[in-house]
Every structure is written in structure tokens, then in C-alpha cells.
Amino acid sequence: MYSLLNAYLARMIHRGNLSITDMQGVTWRYGDDSGEPLHIKINGKKWERAIALDPALKLGEAYMHSGFDFVQGDIYGLLALVFENSGTNAETAPWMRLWQATPSHSKRLMQMNTLRRSSSNVQRHYDLSGKLYDLFLDSDRQYSCGYFEKPDDTLEQAQLAKKRHLAAKLCLKEGQKLLDIGCGWGGLGLYMARQFKADVTGVTLSHEQHEIAESRAQAAGLREHCRFLLQDYRLLASPFDRIVSVGMFEHVGIGHYREYFAHVKRLLKPDGIFVLHSIGRSGVPYATNPFIRKYIFPGGYIPSLSEVLPVIEKSGLVITDIEILRLHYAQTLKLWREAFMRNRETAKALYDEAFCRMWEFYLAASESSFRWQEMMVFQIQLAHKQDAVPLTRDYTYEAEGRWRKTDSGT
Missing domain, CATH: 3.30.1050 (Nonspecific Lipid-transfer Protein; Chain A)
Structure with missing residues (x-):
């Protein structure tokens, strides 16, 4: 050796x-x-x-x-x-x-996510065959951290709870205009439109995700309340009552954080609420793992809060709440990895052995990083005004309790 x-x-x-x-x-x-x-x-x-x-x-x-x-x-x-x-x-x-x-001084160069480059990076990962994602995601295709209200929750339960948790933090009311930045396959937007009759606009840069989200809205009879655009959020003009972004901030790039929050501020109505859900680091900043950057998420970056909060402070938006989800993503990834391994032969038929090994390593390394390294998920609630949300978190628990009863019959 x-x-x-x-x-x-x-x-x-x-x-x-x-x-x-x-x-x-x-x-x-x-x-x-x-x-x-x-x-x-x-x-x-x-x-x-x-x-x-x-x-x-x-x-x-x-x-x-x-x-x-x-x-x-x-x-x-x-x-x-x-x-x-x-x-x-x-x-x-x-x-x-x-x-x-990876040298820290090269981080910004690797994350120059211009309009054209952002689209190309997103398509590298999210325009893979939809059949692949069906092998390990829940039925709603939630490709982000679940919210485990109980340790033995199934993947379906945890992803439904995540949507409920975000809706509660948004203080979403019937008929409000909601923007979903990085809408994925549309599951979160469809939930908001169905449960709250919100007027939802979702944006994605993935052709595959956009096509599926649009067809899902049509099949659910929600086109009146829910539309999905193949468009960069930076090109939007109309203001929104509520804005949510789940699992997209990791693709923004540290050099674009000021631009990101400036656009959120511009798009958010004076009495609006924004909730950002993103993977983060609980420790000091590090560059993206080179294997993940090369094969899985080109242009991606996991920030420490010390890199995000100073930008928010300068944006003029008010931080009204921060919540850290510690091991929720480790459990989510465990369930994804186990499901992928159960369906590995199907994945191999879609691609090949090298792809399956790459995907195994990606899921295993990601789960390991949330269990034994400094990875976590943060949810930051922002507004223009300090009184945009109630004084305590009780409103979220009360809302989730009500909706949990409704969701159990969905």
C-alpha cells in the first residue's frame, strides 16, 4: 500500500x-x-x-x-x-x-452565478431524468430537508410537516400573492395554493422541473391559483405579500448575496414576510467540497451564518426569527439513501454503474456531513417592519396544530 x-x-x-x-x-x-x-x-x-x-x-x-x-x-x-x-x-x-x-480565496470565482451560468448549473443537476428522483424522494418530490415532528416520522410525514412549518412562519392568508424562489417540481407552491388559496408564482431554471410543475398544477385544477415560470427570480417585477425560498440559496453564490437580498427587498410588499430555508454551516466558512462541486452541484456553496447575516443587516430588511434544524437533514438523507439503494438496479438501467456509485457517494457523504461535521439547516424569517409577525412563536405552533388536523385528511 x-x-x-x-x-x-x-x-x-x-x-x-x-x-x-x-x-x-x-x-x-x-x-x-x-x-x-x-x-x-x-x-x-x-x-x-x-x-x-x-x-x-x-x-x-x-x-x-x-x-x-x-x-x-x-x-x-x-x-x-x-x-x-x-x-x-x-x-x-x-x-x-x-x-x-479548496483555497478559500477562490470561492467567489467558483460561485460567479450570472444569469446564464446559474441556468447552466441548475440544469446540470435538476434536469436529470425525473424517473431518477421518483426512486428516492417522497410522492410530492420535496428535494430538501424534511421536518421531523417525531423521530419515527416517515419521509412523507416529514415533508408535509416542513410545508406546514413554512406556511406557519409565512403567516399565509387566503388570496395573498406568494412567490416561491426555486420552486422545484412545484410541491410547496401547490400546497400553498390548495390549502390557503394563495395566488402562487413559482420560478425555476430547470426545464424538467418547470414542465412537471406546470402539468401538476393543471392536473390538480389549480392553474387559477398557481403558475410556474421558467425564469430567473432577478427578472421579476411585481411585488408579493409573501416570499419563500427552499433549497435554492445554496446555488446563489457568496458574491451574489447582496444582489439576492436586494431583489427580495424589492419584491416584498411593505407589510410582507420572507422565509429563507437553506443548508448552512454552524462553524467557520469553508469552500465547497470538490467532489460535490465537480459532479453534483456546480456553482453551489454552503454558507456559514457569519457570511449571511452581515449582508442581511446591510440590506435594510429586519430579521424577525432564526431557527436552526440540526439533525433533520441527516434523517432526510438517510431515508433518501435507503430508498435509492432499494431501487439501485432501476437507477442503473436509467444511467450506468458509475452514475449509481456517484449518487451513492453523494447521498452518503451528505448524510455524514450532517451527522458528524458542521452542516445544519437554517430558516431565517425577514420583513420590512418589526411588527410584521406576532411577538412570540406561539402563532406558528397554533397554526401547525390546526393544519395538522386538516393535512391528516388530505
Whole structure:
């Protein structure tokens, strides 16, 4: 085995049961033999060196291109072992920093999400076959963090609760004009139109999402209350009573935050409310993981609150509430990953083995980051005026309680 990789693993893996068989047929063992055994067989010597020198990118690429296989265990188990050990092991801190190795000074260049580039980046991910997303998402195709009111909630229950939770924070009233920035396949907008008779406009840059959202509105008989546009939010002109954005802010790019909140301020009526739901970091800022940036979300970036709040402060909008959802996304991703694995052969028929391995790694790495690293989800409620919402959060709990009874009969 490449000596540097062996040295790093020997110093890092103090707990667990990891075996690696190299190209010479020699099996190396790491850990204290506790827990479920993991056994990896390396299929190419070049991958040993590559993973040692650039683990953030090359571990995922090695798995994607069959550079190693599992004799026992799976990719999620390997990532769990690495992150559980690295959290308490200062000896390997320099190597672990390579897991997120991208020079911070290059972040803005990688996130120059102009009108044209934003459209191209979105289509890279969201214009994949709709049949793929049907394999692991809930029936409403909510491709963002669920809200688990109970630990044993199903994916369907958690995603419905998320929509309810957002509606409560928006203080949504019948007939109000609602803008959904980054509307996905239309599920949130359709819920708002159906449950509250809101006048919904959703915008997306994905052709696939736009087509499906429009057909769903037509099939549900909601075209009168709900329309979806293949358009950048920056090109909208009419003001709205309420604005919501779920899972889109991660695609804005740090260099465009001032522009983003300026447009939100412009589009929000004087007595309006805006709720931003986004993945974030609870720690200091880091650049996007290179594997995720290259293969999954080009142009994407996960901000720390320290990068978002100063921009909001300068925008002139008032922060009326901030809520942190900690492990909700870890549980959401767990359910997505398990569903994808149940339907892996169907996904392979749609694409190929390399794609399935790429998607496995993406889901496993994302779940791991929410369980053992500094990933979380924040919901920030904004308005023009301090008295736009009630003084306490009781109004959200009361509203959710009422709507929960309604939703149970949907």
C-alpha cells in the first residue's frame, strides 16, 4: 500500500474495524476491532496515492470509477468510520482538512452565478431524468430537508410537516400573492395554493422541473391559483405579500448575496414576510467540497451564518426569527439513501454503474456531513417592519396544530 495512505490511516483509525486489501493481495487492518467490520479491496494502485494526496476529491472518484470495492460494509459505513475517528484525533487534523480542500480565496470565482451560468448549473443537476428522483424522494418530490415532528416520522410525514412549518412562519392568508424562489417540481407552491388559496408564482431554471410543475398544477385544477415560470427570480417585477425560498440559496453564490437580498427587498410588499430555508454551516466558512462541486452541484456553496447575516443587516430588511434544524437533514438523507439503494438496479438501467456509485457517494457523504461535521439547516424569517409577525412563536405552533388536523385528511 502507498506508504503515506497507510501512515494516515494508522494514525487516524483508533476505533472501529477496517481492513484494506491492496493490489499485492496484502490485507492491512486498522482500529480496535470494535463495531461492524469494513473490508475494502483496492482495484488500482494509482488510487492509493490519489486518495492519500487529495481525499476530498479522489475518494469519491475512486469509488465512482470502481477504484475500490467493498468486501464487507458500504460507502456510508466507511465515511462514518472516518468522521467518527477524526473528530477526536488531533494527530490527523492536517490530513482531514484536505477533505474540504479548496483555497478559500477562490470561492467567489467558483460561485460567479450570472444569469446564464446559474441556468447552466441548475440544469446540470435538476434536469436529470425525473424517473431518477421518483426512486428516492417522497410522492410530492420535496428535494430538501424534511421536518421531523417525531423521530419515527416517515419521509412523507416529514415533508408535509416542513410545508406546514413554512406556511406557519409565512403567516399565509387566503388570496395573498406568494412567490416561491426555486420552486422545484412545484410541491410547496401547490400546497400553498390548495390549502390557503394563495395566488402562487413559482420560478425555476430547470426545464424538467418547470414542465412537471406546470402539468401538476393543471392536473390538480389549480392553474387559477398557481403558475410556474421558467425564469430567473432577478427578472421579476411585481411585488408579493409573501416570499419563500427552499433549497435554492445554496446555488446563489457568496458574491451574489447582496444582489439576492436586494431583489427580495424589492419584491416584498411593505407589510410582507420572507422565509429563507437553506443548508448552512454552524462553524467557520469553508469552500465547497470538490467532489460535490465537480459532479453534483456546480456553482453551489454552503454558507456559514457569519457570511449571511452581515449582508442581511446591510440590506435594510429586519430579521424577525432564526431557527436552526440540526439533525433533520441527516434523517432526510438517510431515508433518501435507503430508498435509492432499494431501487439501485432501476437507477442503473436509467444511467450506468458509475452514475449509481456517484449518487451513492453523494447521498452518503451528505448524510455524514450532517451527522458528524458542521452542516445544519437554517430558516431565517425577514420583513420590512418589526411588527410584521406576532411577538412570540406561539402563532406558528397554533397554526401547525390546526393544519395538522386538516393535512391528516388530505
